[in-house]
Amino acid sequence: MSQTMTAQGLTSIVDDLLAAHPPAATDPRTFLGARFDAGLAWVWVGRDDGGRDADPALQPLVEARLAAAGAPAPFRYNPIGIGMTGPTLLSHGTAQQRTAYLRPLFTGEEVWSQLFSEPSAGSDVAGLATRARRDGAGGDWIIDGQKVWTSFAHLARRGLLLARTDPSVPKHAGLTAFVVDMAAPGVQVRPLRQMTGEAEFNEVFFTEVQVRDADRLGAVGDGWRVATSTLMNERVSLGGALGRGDSGPGAALLAAYREASERGDGNAVRRDEAVRLWIEANVNALTAARAAAGGARGRPGPEGSVLKLTGTEHSKRAAAYLLDLLGNAGALIPEYRMTRPDLPLGGDGPRDAAQMFLRSRANTIEGGTSQILRNILGERVLGLPGDVRVDKGVPWRDVPR
Ligand SMILES: Cc1cc2nc3c(=O)[nH]c(=O)nc-3n(C[C@H](O)[C@H](O)[C@H](O)COP(=O)(O)OP(=O)(O)OC[C@H]3O[C@@H](n4cnc5c(N)ncnc54)[C@H](O)[C@@H]3O)c2cc1C
Numbered sequence: 001m002s003q004t005m006t007a008q009g010l011t012s013i014v015d016d017l018l019a020a021h022p023p024a025a026t027d028p029r030t031f032l033g034a035r036f037d038a039g040l041a042w043v044w045v046g047r048d049d050g051g052r053d054a055d056p057a058l059q060p061l062v063e064a065r066l067a068a069a070g071a072p073a074p075f076r077y078n079p080i081g082i083g084m085t086g087p088t089l090l091s092h093g094t095a096q097q098r099t100a101y102l103r104p105l106f107t108g109e110e111v112w113s114q115l116f117s118e119p120s121a122g123s124d125v126a127g128l129a130t131r132a133r134r135d136g137a138g139g140d141w142i143i144d145g146q147k148v149w150t151s152f153a154h155l156a157r158r159g160l161l162l163a164r165t166d167p168s169v170p171k172h173a174g175l176t177a178f179v180v181d182m183a184a185p186g187v188q189v190r191p192l193r194q195m196t197g198e199a200e201f202n203e204v205f206f207t208e209v210q211v212r213d214a215d216r217l218g219a220v221g222d223g224w225r226v227a228t229s230t231l232m233n234e235r236v237s238l239g240g241a242l243g244r245g246d247s248g249p250g251a252a253l254l255a256a257y258r259e260a261s262e263r264g265d266g267n268a269v270r271r272d273e274a275v276r277l278w279i280e281a282n283v284n285a286l287t288a289a290r291a292a293a294g295g296a297r298g299r300p301g302p303e304g305s306v307l308k309l310t311g312t313e314h315s316k317r318a319a320a321y322l323l324d325l326l327g328n329a330g331a332l333i334p335e336y337r338m339t340r341p342d343l344p345l346g347g348d349g350p351r352d353a354a355q356m357f358l359r360s361r362a363n364t365i366e367g368g369t370s371q372i373l374r375n376i377l378g379e380r381v382l383g384l385p386g387d388v389r390v391d392k393g394v395p396w397r398d399v400p401r
Pocket residue numbers: 113114115116117119120121122123124148149150151152201362365366367368369370371372375387
């Protein structure tokens with residue numbers, strides 16, 4: 001890491017970018033491409049990967065200055081790519097893979113999906129059954145199997161797939177990660193409707209899909225390590241993205257309470273709850289800042305699991321509170337058509353309170369349930385005795401399922 005790139009140096013690069021490509025007059029994808037080329041995508045990596053070899057602690061400064069100037073946020077165009085698969089490529093991708101995939105991922109030209117969960121492998125994702133076998137000795141790979149709950153697969157050009165390459169060893173040891181072309185023959189994406197009415201996620205079927213060995217991410221059998229880095233980034237990304245108001249953590253809750261009081265619906269209990277939720281939101285924001293500093297080095301720490309647990313439990317409580325403030329009106333659902341969002345994060349308009357409430361129920365499931373996060377925190381952070389594991393050390397193919 002270069003010690004020479006100062007905050008002042010980065011600020012002037014940001015200002016040059018903004019002057020050459022004023023956000024209000026520039027197509028978002030063009031702006032994001034120029035930002036990548038200026039080395040402002042992930043400042044701590046090298047120039048070829050969209051960085052400046054700078055201290056990762058300087059990234060928030062870049063984000064804040066760009067946001068204040070109205071620059072497009074890449075997360076909005078490619079949430080899984082920016083939050084999860086991009087950091088995984090930075091940590092585990094070959095130079096060739098990083099060159100091919102990072103720039104279009106950052107600009108949102110290639111939306112990414114995460115192909116981990118299966119019908120019988122969600123919390124126990126290491127038990128998955130999708131098979132990858134060699135197409136001839138040392139050659140490319142053939143994938144067969146099914147994934148489920150794959151967010152944005154209907155928009156995705158690329159997917160980060162976890163597959164079983166060796167059934168004869170215990171479950172974690174027999175996995176390998178791949179980059180898959182979602183437009184390849186044999187990939188079929190079908191919508192799954194959620195209780196919000198939207199089909200934001202999908203089931204994805206793989207029938208004899210060919211993947212080049214050059215698109216293997218990490219070593220054969222090392223897929224669990226690759227997946228763990230994706231999951232840790234996911235927890236930071238999901239936990240950190242939730243519960244933010246437009247003018248700071250918890251601001252939307254206070255504004256909603258103020259509005260309710262003006263209508264005559266305020267009382268001491270509701271005010272107390274608004275302030276309690278506001279404090280929670282601000283504590284989570286501080287945890288998010290610590291977790292982001294770890295994530296910036298490609299090594300998110302246990303804060304990611306703390307943040308995912310507390311951030312998502314908070315977002316459920318906050319959504320329920322906002323609905324409660326609306327009284328009977330909150331129970332009305334104005335629209336229940338099945339829609340498939342064509343822009344990740346549901347387009348530009350805000351969701352109504354009822355839809356936000358329904359969507360919030362998924363927050364404590366996606367990216368690891370609250371129960372699983374408590375297990376992780378208990379075992380890995382607090383050093384408590386482990387969960388019961390009847391398949392420990394048993395070859396995957398001998399585990400009853
Ligand atoms: C909106 C949404 C988007 C998603 N997007 C994606 C995606 O893009 N890609 C992807 O791969 N996956 C995605 N998922 C899937 C998600 O990761 C899984 O739903 C999640 O990991 C839980 O797995 P499961 O649904 O199979 O539930 P199960 O694992 O069957 O769990 C059922 C219940 O049992 C509990 N439980 C299970 N094991 C234990 C244990 N050992 N100890 C205590 N309790 C336990 C769980 O907490 C849960 O309450 C998404 C899910 C949602 C809701």
